[in-house]
Amino acid sequence: MTKQDTRPRPKAGPAEPDRPQRRKAAAAYPYAFYLPAGIVYVVIFLIPTVMAFYFSLTRWTLFDSTFVGLENFADFFAEQNLSIGFRNTLVYAVLTSGLKVVLGMLLGVLLTSRLRLRGFLRSVVFFPVLVSTVAVGITFSVLLKPDTGLVDRALALVGVSGHDWLGDATTALLSVALVDVWKGVGLATVIYIAGILSIPPDYYQAVEVDGGTAWHRFRHVTLPLSRPATYSVIILSFIGGLRSFDLIWTMTRGGPGFTSDVIASIIYKQYQAGFYGLSTAGNVMLFLVVSAIVIPLSWFLGRREIA
Amino acid sequence: MKTFHGRLGAALAALALATTAACGGDPAPAAGEPVTLTFLVDNSETTLATAKAVVDAFQPANPDIKIEIETRPQGTEGDNVVKTRLSTGDMTDMFWYNSGSLLQALNPAQSMADLTGDPALANVQDSYLSVVTQGGKAYGVPISTAGGGGILYNRKVYADLGLQPPKTWAEFTANNEKVKAAGLTPVISTFKDTWTSQLFVLGDFYNVHTALPNFAADYTANKAKYAATPAAMTGFQRLADVHQKGFLNKGFGSATLDEGLRMLVEGKGAHYPMLSFLLPPLLKDYPQVATDIGFFGIPGDDPARNGATIWEPAAVYVARSTEHLAAVKKFLAFVASPAGTDAQTKAVAPAGPYRVKGSKLPEDAIQVAKDLQAYIDRDATAPALEFLSPVKGPALEQITVAVGSGLTPAAEGAAQYDQDVAKQAKQLGLAGW
Numbered sequence: 128m129t130k131q132d133t134r135p136r137p138k139a140g141p142a143e144p145d146r147p148q149r150r151k152a153a154a155a156y157p158y159a160f161y162l163p164a165g166i167v168y169v170v171i172f173l174i175p176t177v178m179a180f181y182f183s184l185t186r187w188t189l190f191d192s193t194f195v196g197l198e199n200f201a202d203f204f205a206e207q208n209l210s211i212g213f214r215n216t217l218v219y220a221v222l223t224s225g226l227k228v229v230l231g232m233l234l235g236v237l238l239t240s241r242l243r244l245r246g247f248l249r250s251v252v253f254f255p256v257l258v259s260t261v262a263v264g265i266t267f268s269v270l271l272k273p274d275t276g277l278v279d280r281a282l283a284l285v286g287v288s289g290h291d292w293l294g295d296a297t298t299a300l301l302s303v304a305l306v307d308v309w310k311g312v313g314l315a316t317v318i319y320i321a322g323i324l325s326i327p328p329d330y331y332q333a334v335e336v337d338g339g340t341a342w343h344r345f346r347h348v349t350l351p352l353s354r355p356a357t358y359s360v361i362i363l364s365f366i367g368g369l370r371s372f373d374l375i376w377t378m379t380r381g382g383p384g385f386t387s388d389v390i391a392s393i394i395y396k397q398y399q400a401g402f403y404g405l406s407t408a409g410n411v412m413l414f415l416v417v418s419a420i421v422i423p424l425s426w427f428l429g430r431r432e433i434a
Numbered sequence: 435m436k437t438f439h440g441r442l443g444a445a446l447a448a449l450a451l452a453t454t455a456a457c458g459g460d461p462a463p464a465a466g467e468p469v470t471l472t473f474l475v476d477n478s479e480t481t482l483a484t485a486k487a488v489v490d491a492f493q494p495a496n497p498d499i500k501i502e503i504e505t506r507p508q509g510t511e512g513d514n515v516v517k518t519r520l521s522t523g524d525m526t527d528m529f530w531y532n533s534g535s536l537l538q539a540l541n542p543a544q545s546m547a548d549l550t551g552d553p554a555l556a557n558v559q560d561s562y563l564s565v566v567t568q569g570g571k572a573y574g575v576p577i578s579t580a581g582g583g584g585i586l587y588n589r590k591v592y593a594d595l596g597l598q599p600p601k602t603w604a605e606f607t608a609n610n611e612k613v614k615a616a617g618l619t620p621v622i623s624t625f626k627d628t629w630t631s632q633l634f635v636l637g638d639f640y641n642v643h644t645a646l647p648n649f650a651a652d653y654t655a656n657k658a659k660y661a662a663t664p665a666a667m668t669g670f671q672r673l674a675d676v677h678q679k680g681f682l683n684k685g686f687g688s689a690t691l692d693e694g695l696r697m698l699v700e701g702k703g704a705h706y707p708m709l710s711f712l713l714p715p716l717l718k719d720y721p722q723v724a725t726d727i728g729f730f731g732i733p734g735d736d737p738a739r740n741g742a743t744i745w746e747p748a749a750v751y752v753a754r755s756t757e758h759l760a761a762v763k764k765f766l767a768f769v770a771s772p773a774g775t776d777a778q779t780k781a782v783a784p785a786g787p788y789r790v791k792g793s794k795l796p797e798d799a800i801q802v803a804k805d806l807q808a809y810i811d812r813d814a815t816a817p818a819l820e821f822l823s824p825v826k827g828p829a830l831e832q833i834t835v836a837v838g839s840g841l842t843p844a845a846e847g848a849a850q851y852d853q854d855v856a857k858q859a860k861q862l863g864l865a866g867w
Contacts, residue, residue: 294687384836399510400828
């Protein structure tokens, strides 16, 4: 619970510039008007967060809890598969956000060019974003089955067949990451389309006057001027990758064995096993790690954007 | 140091105790005063059918007790529902839950009504009581049947290939070679449903138990380890063996339980290491399950000491927060009576024997139940380790997938499991860890 609620906070940034105005507005209304939102925030975010910090220091069975100091954290770090989990989480986040940037930009360029059926293709690309992640996971588990799955049948036409994509340790995480990209690239594309459309046409005309080719237009105008879009895509998909769980859980459950475990699935398994204190300690760790990565990243990218 | 939760729990328990005491002190509610009981069961088809059958059979003789069945998810998600409801005092009057190690995690002394010596337990077989007992107090009555955990095999395939159920691992391997030569899958594995990968380890416990009768006790006391006990490590070794010899089905890594059962019933595979409980629900679509599928225990090395590992039936427990203890006990007594088990048999074909005195398997019982009964009659069974010890690591299923897929060597898997177990024992706060 803690991990989800932290993320929107860095994005409060854009509202900062009109702070003077806001202060005036605050004075115009009685503070009591803040109360409903304040109560909701305190009850469902602040109190659980503080309690989570406490319970991470206890052995907690739901029936009672015993204070054990930092023992849970020691146990959490002693978890045999934690290093696999950390590595997989990073690989997954980097791979998915990298592919979303590249593919999103290419699709964005394609879908802003003069094209028949452009509107239709835009919806096609965006469609997977609308489908529930769990449904996507279940569907692709079936599609990726060896011999009977559609993907395997299609690959059989080019001579690759019978590979157990999700059941094989070497391809499981990769397969899930590719499905994640399929599902998420639509959002990246939309962001790029908006970014590319906001580039003033004067620049393209200038390239044309200088006799530049399509490549020059892309390399020297589109690419540098869609940088803000790139930052948004990186931040969004990197955070999404770090806390990725639903797709991995529905497709492989961290398996085979532990080979596609990520931090979130390790924590979830501890919770399932009834180790509430231990899994809370894991969540506190995830909270700190994600904050430590995302706050500087968003500060850095935000600064570049203004400059 | 206890938190306010502890105190809250104690307060709730005290309150519940006060109410139960008040109820117990009263004479039985005046006749004709209707009582409605709630009964929480998991949402699997078999469980629900069994629960409904018992309730329906109970109702005619007890018109003033009405029982409403509630359902919960299966598996660990369901475990958490049960724990949460018990700890908040929001549990149904009675509930269906596993016996053995999972019961220990529910803190029965605090959350459940003590049934020790109660007439409701009169018909329960004495040897069953230990799996619903904690700290010398019994908390439940058995519902449904015991089952076998070992190898389910297709008898038609065996007849076609002229094979005999193996008594040793060597014979089992020889059978597998013949099945493989015939172009069928020798050992079905379904690692997408990870829990199904554990049977070679858990089902081998009869062999561990005959070799080392004290293993369960030593293991609970942190004196015996899987990795350091060759007899116990054999289970991991078996799992590695069948993979290494190429006995598994293609795509075992992403196959599911349903697919595995279908392969077995349709004769595409000869053996499936599995629990016999899984078969009765298949009868509707595949009536041949009743005769075609047989059961044998996971073979050890000594043909003279061949036997099988048994999974005890789940139990019905009483929440301490119930206000209708007398009525609940009446229902429990019915569940654990020959009339109660007869009602269950009518709804769901038994996958093994009942643990109720005077209950017998019907003549037309399915083959696996008969095979299991034969082991019991020979006194060649042991309960699975999880019924003898509260210690069971939660990551076993992932470890067995890794060992069974050839990702982790057997010895390393056993050592990983020992670490996993230590973590669980610490979290349970067991003595000696």
